Amino acid sequence: MQPLRMFIAALLVCLLPLGSRAQEAITVVSWGGVYEDAQRRAIHDPFTRATGIEVKPVTYGGGVDALAARAAKEGWDVIDMIEDQAISACDAGLLARLDADEVATDHERVAAADDFLPRAFRACSVAQNVYSTVFAFDDRAFLGEKPTKISDFFDLERFPGKRALQRTPDVILEWALMAEGVPIRQVYDLLSTDRGLRLAFRKLETLRNSIIWWQDVGTPAEMLSDGRAVMASGYNGRFFSAQQKGGAPVTIVWDGQVIGYEVWAVFRGTRDRELTNRFLRFATAPEQMAALAELIPYGPARRSALSRVGLNLESGVPMRDHLPNAPQHVERALYGDSLWYARTKELRTKRFEAWLKGG
Amino acid sequence: MKGHEQTLPPTAGSAVYRICTMTSCALVIGLSVSLAAIAFVEAVAWLNNALLISPRMRVQFDGSPWLITAATILVPMTGGLLVGLLLTKLSPERRPLGPADVLQSVQLAAPPPGVKAGLLSSVAAVVSLGFGASVGQYGPLVYLGAMMGGLLDRLKLRVPNFAAIAMSCGVAAAISTAFNAPIAGMVFAHEVILRHYSIQAFAPTTVAAATGYVVANVVFEREALFLVQFSGVQHGHEFVLFGILGLLAAGVAIAFMRLTLRCADIAKRLPVSPALRPACAGFAVGVTALWLPDVLGVGQEALRFATIEGAFQTWELALLVIAKLALTALCIGFGFAGGVFSPALLIGILFGALCWMLVDTTGIMATSGIVAYAICGMMAVTSAVIGAPLTTILIVFELTRNYDLTIAAMVAVVFSNLVSYRVYGRSMFDVQLARKGIDLSQGRDRARLSTRFVSDLLIKDFARCAPDEPSGTVTGHEGSLPFNEVFVLDRNAQLVGVFDVRKRADDPAAPVSSRMEPVALVFDESTTLADAMRQLEGFVGDVVPVVDAQSKRFVGAVSETDIIKTYLQATRDLRREENATA
Numbered sequence: 001m002q003p004l005r006m007f008i009a010a011l012l013v014c015l016l017p018l019g020s021r022a023q024e025a026i027t028v029v030s031w032g033g034v035y036e037d038a039q040r041r042a043i044h045d046p047f048t049r050a051t052g053i054e055v056k057p058v059t060y061g062g063g064v065d066a067l068a069a070r071a072a073k074e075g076w077d078v079i080d081m082i083e084d085q086a087i088s089a090c091d092a093g094l095l096a097r098l099d100a101d102e103v104a105t106d107h108e109r110v111a112a113a114d115d116f117l118p119r120a121f122r123a124c125s126v127a128q129n130v131y132s133t134v135f136a137f138d139d140r141a142f143l144g145e146k147p148t149k150i151s152d153f154f155d156l157e158r159f160p161g162k163r164a165l166q167r168t169p170d171v172i173l174e175w176a177l178m179a180e181g182v183p184i185r186q187v188y189d190l191l192s193t194d195r196g197l198r199l200a201f202r203k204l205e206t207l208r209n210s211i212i213w214w215q216d217v218g219t220p221a222e223m224l225s226d227g228r229a230v231m232a233s234g235y236n237g238r239f240f241s242a243q244q245k246g247g248a249p250v251t252i253v254w255d256g257q258v259i260g261y262e263v264w265a266v267f268r269g270t271r272d273r274e275l276t277n278r279f280l281r282f283a284t285a286p287e288q289m290a291a292l293a294e295l296i297p298y299g300p301a302r303r304s305a306l307s308r309v310g311l312n313l314e315s316g317v318p319m320r321d322h323l324p325n326a327p328q329h330v331e332r333a334l335y336g337d338s339l340w341y342a343r344t345k346e347l348r349t350k351r352f353e354a355w356l357k358g359g
Numbered sequence: 360m361k362g363h364e365q366t367l368p369p370t371a372g373s374a375v376y377r378i379c380t381m382t383s384c385a386l387v388i389g390l391s392v393s394l395a396a397i398a399f400v401e402a403v404a405w406l407n408n409a410l411l412i413s414p415r416m417r418v419q420f421d422g423s424p425w426l427i428t429a430a431t432i433l434v435p436m437t438g439g440l441l442v443g444l445l446l447t448k449l450s451p452e453r454r455p456l457g458p459a460d461v462l463q464s465v466q467l468a469a470p471p472p473g474v475k476a477g478l479l480s481s482v483a484a485v486v487s488l489g490f491g492a493s494v495g496q497y498g499p500l501v502y503l504g505a506m507m508g509g510l511l512d513r514l515k516l517r518v519p520n521f522a523a524i525a526m527s528c529g530v531a532a533a534i535s536t537a538f539n540a541p542i543a544g545m546v547f548a549h550e551v552i553l554r555h556y557s558i559q560a561f562a563p564t565t566v567a568a569a570t571g572y573v574v575a576n577v578v579f580e581r582e583a584l585f586l587v588q589f590s591g592v593q594h595g596h597e598f599v600l601f602g603i604l605g606l607l608a609a610g611v612a613i614a615f616m617r618l619t620l621r622c623a624d625i626a627k628r629l630p631v632s633p634a635l636r637p638a639c640a641g642f643a644v645g646v647t648a649l650w651l652p653d654v655l656g657v658g659q660e661a662l663r664f665a666t667i668e669g670a671f672q673t674w675e676l677a678l679l680v681i682a683k684l685a686l687t688a689l690c691i692g693f694g695f696a697g698g699v700f701s702p703a704l705l706i707g708i709l710f711g712a713l714c715w716m717l718v719d720t721t722g723i724m725a726t727s728g729i730v731a732y733a734i735c736g737m738m739a740v741t742s743a744v745i746g747a748p749l750t751t752i753l754i755v756f757e758l759t760r761n762y763d764l765t766i767a768a769m770v771a772v773v774f775s776n777l778v779s780y781r782v783y784g785r786s787m788f789d790v791q792l793a794r795k796g797i798d799l800s801q802g803r804d805r806a807r808l809s810t811r812f813v814s815d816l817l818i819k820d821f822a823r824c825a826p827d828e829p830s831g832t833v834t835g836h837e838g839s840l841p842f843n844e845v846f847v848l849d850r851n852a853q854l855v856g857v858f859d860v861r862k863r864a865d866d867p868a869a870p871v872s873s874r875m876e877p878v879a880l881v882f883d884e885s886t887t888l889a890d891a892m893r894q895l896e897g898f899v900g901d902v903v904p905v906v907d908a909q910s911k912r913f914v915g916a917v918s919e920t921d922i923i924k925t926y927l928q929a930t931r932d933l934r935r936e937e938n939a940t941a
Binding site for chain 1: 413414415416417418419420421422587588652653659660663664666667669670671
């Protein structure tokens, strides 16, 4: 009997960690910094309190390559991604397919599909919050008339000074067409043609000698503060924290903002789909979305959550004024087409690099 | 008065009944037509995306140029093949249907083509547009709307002029939905289809147009066709330029219409089966699109670029105007199912932009920018093609909500219409109908009479005799004859003369042939009531003989009284329709 007992004991020892892991911990991958901090307070901790399941945070810097290299090795379960990267990762077969009914619950009598923003559910992802690329200006630079429209960003006559832009073809081409008077709904249709691209680069050309490029998302706000630029493109959350925490004299212009979705995705090699679904249902509930939006200015991806957003817990600022998808900001907002982004990246980059060299 | 009466006497039912019935029918038509129109447009957009016709999809496959090239050539060709087969093998009419058919049916109070032909024509239009043919979507939408409205006529609701009003409701709803322009939809139905304003028709078409607008705008939140920003006309002299632009646009419109009808004639003479003709046009579109992708489909993107300064070079605009004009004429002439409305919009806006660039580069005059000229050109060409100046002016107003722009467009539209009406005709639809023998230019009464034939009014009780009969025998019957004229027929039943029984003979034995008079007026089976009315001027007599056009054999006679009665009845029906209140 001795070998049998030993075998059973060995089996138990082997199975225990598996069982306990599936029951008690889930690995959630996110971006670190204040963003992940807010997620921990709004989602992870309440999840552990409600279910007893521990959330193991892992930090990454985004990108499909990181997913391919690290996910299996580190046992990733749920990943916080930018939507176009999630689409690319889904196409590459790195993500699990999601069933909308299993990852989101209805809100009272409103079906989840009606409550979420349009196209929130994709094959491998579900939208959780929205961020936006906006431009902000240095209050001290323009004492009289202030920029209010996206065309003002391109107007060097009325608003002279350096423009800080991210060194990618994202967003600036859309802005260039908007400044040409193209209605927001037609921007991607026109940008899809060779003529549209030429027109956008022609507009960008008028700024060529006034552009300072930035690469790190933290720099645009700094460039405005230290006077290196008078206007800068950047993420709304970064400008917000520069205003609130750093007291930087910057004002955000919402006109022409390009809204992107931040999504939840599930790694294909995850060991417990029921556990990931349970986490996603919790994380996409209106209460959690609203709680997150009270900490950082990322708009909830559900309408029912937007109406719950109140004051910032630390500063007491009413957060709805600072959310990209607040009703007062969306009239002239462009919802980024992630699929188009993912599939035209190469072309846009090629044309952008050629334009950079052309100067 | 046989057969053609479709409308019931105006006394059917009470006014309240008629108003309630008509209004609820207008609601039903407005709702169903706008849903169908949205489905139509969505189906086209879906096909455009799936088949790599829309730039937004094409750019996503930029990495595989061979795929794009293959799709550009093969898709329009395949579409042409499908359309050719659909129409020639399945449709009873063997051709696509459009606004001209609606116009014919409404103006002549004649039954429209069958539902099967209408549905197949709509499917063929979805295929044509979805596969990238250079045709428009509004013509098929107008037909679809009219067909759905006309279907309610089967309920036999005992409302006078029901069919015409119901079809107009469908048209109004379709235009209102497609353009997001309810006023223009309502006016289009009156200006192009009904061609008169009566309260009886006005109320239901307005209800249908408003319903279409609510469905498109409030329920589905459809976007407008085009949005422009325009700060106003800055110089007074520009209105002269708008007028000149209108005159030039008339030339473009006439060229477009002539070429389209000419292409149809050429296609008939080619040794290619009708089923394969659209595929030939599709091939031409595909090959051209390799160099000029703007010619594919409706061309929404080019429409937008035309209002942006510097989006096109001058030569590009000229080339595109010519290419779009020729390819659209080819596609429609060779049997693709589609309209001329949206191609006219595109050709016009490009032409307007071209004219502005020419003025701007010479620098002789200050202008207020490309937008006003592009919009003026667009509306001037379109209004001449569809024969609807008021509608086009209102479309500008509703789409841009810009008063200055509307006035500028108005000037251009009026001059364009003036010229094209004089030189060519009221609209392309009118010319199409005129080629089928239906002339609407002389008024609705004349047109309706043109479709009815004197042979339907033949009477039996007239007198005839042989040439060798003694005249005394014939005059002896004078009191018992219905008319004073007696037709003299030879043995082969050929009419040789007319004998007036009142002319008493000195010699009763003399044969009729010696005293008869030559035939002053004779009709045949192709004589319409309109012809008859014209020829009766100056005719003295009571009856007119009718002979077979081929054999010249005598077939009967019509009385002048019957012709005049029918004419008066037709005019009275029209007056009643035009002044009807409910």
